Amino acid sequence: MxxxxxxxxxxxxxxxxxxxxxxxxxxxxxxxxxxxxxxxxxxxxxxxxxxxxxxxxxxxxxxxxxxxxxxxxxxxxxxxxxxxxxxxxxxxxxxxxxxxxxxxxxxxxxxxxxxxxxxxxxxxxxxxxxxxxxxxxxxxxxxxxxxxxxxxxxxxxxxxxxxxxxxxxxxxxxxxxxxxxxxxxxxxxxxxxxxxxxxxxxxxxxxxxxxxxxxxLHPEEDLEEKLKEIIHNTYQRGGTLIIPSFAVERTQTLMYIIWKLQQQNAIPKMSLIMDSPMGANVLQVFNDNREWHKLTPKEYTGMCQSFRIVTSFKETWEIISDTKPKIVIAGSGMISGGRVLTYLQQYIGKLETTVLLAGFQAAGTRGRKLLEGADQVKIYGKHYPVEAEILNLEVLSxxxxxxxxxxxxxxxxxxxxxxxxxxxxxxxxxxxxxxxxxxxxxxxxxxxxxxxxxxxxxxx
Ligand SMILES: [Zn+2]
Incomplete structure (x- = not known):
């Protein structure tokens, strides 16, 4: 039938x-x-x-x-x-x-x-x-x-x-x-x-x-080389590199590459910060499901230890008040919310800052506006002039x-x-x-x- x-x-x-x-x-x-x-x-x-x-x-x-x-x-x-x-x-x-x-x-x-x-x-x-x-x-x-x-x-x-x-x-x-x-x-x-x-x-x-x-077709770009160059340039200007990032996977990938570059002495010694409570929770999933990814226990531990993993808002302000060059990975990926807004309020008006967008930026988001060359950005109802260098990493997909x-x-x-x-x-x-x-x-x-x-x- x-x-x-x-x-x-x-x-x-x-x-x-x-x-x-x-x-x-x-x-x-x-x-x-x-x-x-x-x-x-x-x-x-x-x-x-x-x-x-x-x-x-x-x-x-x-x-x-x-x-x-x-x-x-x-x-x-x-x-x-x-x-x-x-x-x-x-x-x-x-x-x-x-x-x-x-x-x-x-x-x-x-x-x-x-x-x-x-x-x-x-x-x-x-x-x-x-x-x-x-x-x-x-x-x-x-x-x-x-x-x-x-x-x-x-x-x-x-x-x-x-x-x-x-x-x-x-x-x-x-x-x-x-x-x-x-x-x-x-x-x-x-x-x-x-x-x-x-x-x-x-x-x-x-x-x-x-x-x-x-x-x-995804571009064949050398991710490590490109990141290395961006980090060097920002460091030489005495600036902070801010990477707005999606908490699931993208953040962990960026942590892994930056950790590896530091291991190889390919980038200057500077503070590495991952400021995302959600990103920290995803790291835990990586820890609890080893058979699902390629990181060895040594790599996982090394990468987690080289970053200061921030979950409380009080710590965010501590980091902001430290003026030395640093790398901050923070949510959200398209700058539509999250901790990255607090960093941008403080840093986007500084010439020495680099904001590195890492991934797809949907129409209407702050990330997309920055990508398209906006000269100011609105955060919590206030306008901030964009003086920072805005860059984009397309290859991370x-x-x-x-x-x-x-x-x-x-x-x-x-x-x-x-x-x-x-x-x-x-x-x-x-x-x-x-x-x-x-x-x-x-x-x-x-x-x-x-x-x-x-x-x-x-x-x-
Ligand atoms: Zn998906």
Whole structure:
């Protein structure tokens, strides 16, 4: 007898953020990833929409990795009546915990600000979720092994496979009524400083393929050389190097490279500071999950000891009052909040300062404005002139580029029956589809947000 599995594209369809795919077998409903929409306002407003499915009927959630655009909607889902387990690898759940608590705090602060400044249409403005909601979602977490098949429900087996994007990150294989569904998650780089190369799927009847950098090849830049030069120049001016950084992975990578340069005496001796409570929590995840990354115990300890790891605000002021040249890594990565704001208030008006942006800067953020040459920046309602040197490190990416993604698919034994290109801006996805056709001769499609697709299966 023939039946249909229904696939609902509830996010990251035609865009990068908001990853959510619902697989409905008729018997069971499984949600793969549960991310928040981020970036432009029209996207963020989607987080407030009701999901066009009955949330209480979803039996389980499975997560590819801990990033906000894959997990940030979980508290909302639980608030809307989801009662089942949330499965992922142990480090993914640990990262998700850190991210959800931080996200709840940001939501609460935003609602508070909206109330104070009266810019919300709702009176009073409500947060999308609060800390209590985040804790309730965390209570549903259930850790799964990497590399082993597990039965999720009768006739539904699942396997989480290492894909090297961030600590804990996997792609997910799901055998549903005899068909293999593969969700790529975000694929990591073949040669990463901290992560091992991604595993590759050998079989996929239905493939959900990310396309973040579907139209790009990462530049081949010598990261160490470039950082060395920037550090030297700042030191010679007697200045402070401020690196706004994402707490998950980017901060640890930067710490590792800077520590290595200092070990090799390639940079002058100066104070190294990592000022991010969230970054410190992520370091703990690295400590507790040694088999998930490439750092040896010696490297991990060396890098942690060479940095002053700051978690209290009082210490931040101590560091600011010390006028000697230093390197400060602080959140947040796009300067949209966090400790880095306090440093910039003090340092951005100084000629000898360097601000090094490390990674993607979204439209509308302070990071993007600085990148585009703004001559002043607004922090906590006050304008500060930009006298510091503003630089950008493009090469630090946790994402596979076009060539690496094509290679990741190259072990598949035959063309997938359906190949969905997801998790990309429309141009990146379209270009990637053309490349897949060129290299493998396979057809692909870019699903629309909220579309539903039927996958036929044989049942007895
Ligand atoms: Zn990610």
């Amino acid at each position: 023939e039946n249909n599995i229904k696939v609902h594209f509830l996010g990251a369809a035609g865009t990068v953020t908001g990853s959510k795919y619902l697989i409905d077998t008729g018997e069971n409903k499984i949600l793969v990833d549960c991310g928040l929409f981020q970036g432009l306002k029209e996207l963020r407003l989607l987080n407030w929409d009701y999901l066009p499915v009955n949330v209480a009927e979803i039996d389980a959630v499975v997560l590819t990795h801990g990033h906000m655009d894959h997990t940030g909607y979980l508290p909302r889902l639980v608030k809307m009546g989801f009662k089942g387990p949330i499965h992922a690898t142990r480090p993914t759940l640990e990262i998700a915990e850190i991210i959800l608590r931080d996200s709840a705090k940001i939501q609460e602060e935003e609602a508070k600000r909206a109330n104070q400044e009266g810019y919300s249409k709702h009176d009073p403005a409500e947060p999308l979720y609060d800390l209590k909601d985040a804790e309730q979602a965390i209570a549903h977490f259930n850790s799964m092994p990497e590399g082993d098949w597990m039965e999720l429900f009768p006739d539904i087996n699942i396997r989480f496979q290492y894909n090297g994007h961030i600590i804990g990150a996997t792609f997910i294989e799901m055998d549903v009524l005899g068909k293999r569904f593969v969700f790529s998650g975000d694929i990591g780089r073949t040669e990463d400083l901290l992560m091992r190369p991604p595993k590759r799927p050998e079989k996929a009847d239905v493939l959900f393929m990310e396309s973040t950098y579907g139209n790009r 946790a994402h596979a580029d076009q060539a690496e993604m094509l290679d990741w698919m190259s072990d598949l034994e035959k063309a997938p029956e359906r190949l969905f290109i997801i998790h990309g801006e429309s141009e990146a996805s379209a270009v990637f589809g053309t490349k897949i056709k060129e290299r493998f001769g396979w057809k692909s499609e870019i699903p629309e947000l909220y579309s539903i697709v039927d996958i036929p299966v044989e049942i007895e």
